[in-house]
Amino acid sequence: MTPTAGSAADGRKQIYRGRVVTLNLETVTLPNGATIELEVIRHQGAAAAVPLTDDGNVLLISQYRHAAGGYIYEIPAGKIDPGEEPIACAAREVEEEIGRRASSIAPMLSFYTTPGFTDEVIHLFLATGLTPGTQSLEHDEVLEVVEMPLEQAMRHIADGTIRDAKTIIGLQSAYLARGPRRP
């Protein structure tokens, strides 16, 4: 049999294909034998980095996010371009968003942001050895760079000021890797 409409062959019906997300209805047979239809947001993946200075400060951005209703604190991050390695994407976003070059970009973790409805993976890195670079924002990026001690950022997780998942994971991971605060 020859597949006809494309989507029928693999149980995927494309509802919308956009700039950032693709929404499919996908027919899936689960390991328990049940066949269900799932709404799945297909995403190309992203990379993010925790920029940590030699003094133990982190460089965050306070970015306007429409979906979050205002400005939120984040680490630099962005979508992976076609063919781009995650580590190259992370280094690029550090320079574009906070205007620093990192002499070291070390892999930390990769994780699913919200696997109930999307395949988006974020690859997380630690960026150190920071030197001045050139900030270069897109027309739809509205943000300010904010530098603070890692310990202060940890307190801002606890008090609810920092409430972006990748940023919380990145800061907690950096803090746990470094051990208790240094003198």
Add this chain to the structure above:
Amino acid sequence: MTPTAGSAADGRKQIYRGRVVTLNLETVTLPNGATIELEVIRHQGAAAAVPLTDDGNVLLISQYRHAAGGYIYEIPAGKIDPGEEPIACAAREVEEEIGRRASSIAPMLSFYTTPGFTDEVIHLFLATGLTPGTQSLEHDEVLEVVEMPLEQAMRHIADGTIRDAKTIIGLQSAYLARGPRRP
């Protein structure tokens, strides 16, 4: 002027309304004056809990997730029902997914899962004082309960076995709150 087609009045054009997600194209004027159109996934929000035993073990689920391509480790979590309080949702999911009742459900954090394209917020709790309850799975939930020491779960974050964002945040937060491992 009278709004005509509904969506025009508030700059929202609904592309799809599903069981889990609603996809809109939303016209937004940013603080820098630029007007852009964003793909926004509107979501009702979710609650999750880290179930921690008196012995310092966590109860995770190994759940089949189509979007993640197989089984992944997660903490119990689920969508908030209309009118439901997040804390009630978390307690409900702990009983339904792992078959335990929690005598204490304490708020930990709330966070945006991936604010570049969705308003989904997950409210995270710590569930302790666990006693036997009744597991009750939906037909589309395929999972097994896995108990392990919190320290082992932390190692599984580092080695890439645990790769779900809410689960990483929950485990790291529980570990940081409890302090270094006890004897």
